Amino acid sequence: MNNLLDVLTREGVLINVSVRYWRGCKKLKPEDIGLKADAVSDRLISLGHKRILPKEATAELALIEGRAHALIDTNTFPFLNGLGHFLPNARLADTTDKLRALEGEFWLAKENFIAHYARHRQSAMDEWQTQAAKLVRNPDRLIATIASAFPISLNKQFGFDATMFQIAVPEKLSTELITVAEQQQVIAARQQAAHAASAKIRGDVENFVAECVTSLREQTATLCEEMLQSISDGKTDGVHQKTLNRLTRFIEQFKQMNFANDAEMEAQLERVRRELLTRTAAEYRDSRSAQRSLRDGLSALAGKARELAQADARELVQQFGQLGHRRFHLAA
Template structure:
């Protein structure tokens, strides 16, 4: 188990090699939880196995589809280019991916802003159309249709309130263990007790973060190696199931993965990176058409992918403490060079 000093080095190196990123996409969900009373019905008279109340959409799905798509793309972007930090506490974004990811998030934020402005400008018409449709629905239900319509109408925010229901935000944080917690807004009489409690809390939090640094780095190394093995398996299945054997998009996928691996490899996993570089040199200089015309070359490609998958799987299950130790020393070397 690493000493406290070694954990400190790992954490300091992490803070230089990347940042924690969080993306928040908020928009009005246009949903209302209906109760029997909203329909003017008696709770006891509702056959729950036949009638479902709960959350109901106030608008058609298409009205908010642009926002759900942008939200999905933003989350997919983060998932594809970060590592989960300390059990999902945050997402660690390596420096090599910082410019690309933030630029793409800026683009998504611009799309979100344009979609929001369009929605707000059309909000009055959208609301009126929805209320007309709800009027038709209410007329076909038992109970009190006017009461239901009143509930639905009250669930729509005013136009001047809609704008604030939409927000796209990106937050970047530095990885650092807390030293102490602020005592602002604490009365003087309570400061001693609160100070001691907060110091203990800060110390425990700092220790958990430092101790978790080794596990996080180990998980990052294993994750990239496992992704390598998985990609090889998927490529082999694609080649075996396809009628023409090798497709260019399959080869291009491996090229993109190697580039992605290099930019995500903040831990300095040279062993896996060298294996990928060798595969690039030996197998990715040919086109798919050349492979289709050369049975021997196809066999070599399949054999190479099988070997890479096995190597990546073996490495993923190996003890990576040496690599973790080298990562901590890497931060020290860079510090001395900068000095």
């Protein structure tokens, strides 16, 4: 298991992306809408966060945030219940380049938002003046609450942070900060916590690698099924070049995400590339037999990918660890 964790550390990094901006929302209290606090049961009613700005005011920022998270979701694997996202080395440069581009767009959008903030605020307050009288008996109280929710300074509300770190497990916790007066069992408890955390992470790593293998196989099957559906529903006599290009891009993406060296699934994809992607969409549309071959090939690949996704991946995980062990010896 130590080898497996070491190999995983060599094959990629963990990454977290955080995008922050003022959401234009306010958490209302019962008093804000003319209700007594003791008259509202928090077991049954939650006022929650309500928009004080129309959502289109922050739409550009929200779009960039969505693209950043989509980029991470597409190029990484969730690691240990959301502790981070594992980014394979082969996807590192492209992903970080795209994140830098998105960060640039984010700061431009932030400056644009701040430049129009006063106008957004006044427009929103005008709209709230109209709506408040329809919503509550004491509109002045609600209007005052909304007005006070607009921050004076906005800069601290914004941030775009991408943090990368290596996987490691705690071998022991330092006792340097423990005074002599502290009981011996405190020291023992700290060491026990370190050992327990180490054992859990090492134990979960095998499951993580297996889940990554299964995920890529399932994505292969899903793509083939979506392509078959697209071909059946297509408006251009069944086969569109965008559909074929999607498979080409996926094969390249698979190779870069395949850090666990799933040779069987990669070989299946390479066979499909040779057999099905040498024709253009126009050539497929001109030949019924070629279209049948395309459908049959995609259907067969989907079935094989589903079969592999349901198979036990432990042998592949073990081979992954052994491959890394051999690499370390060769490097030495």
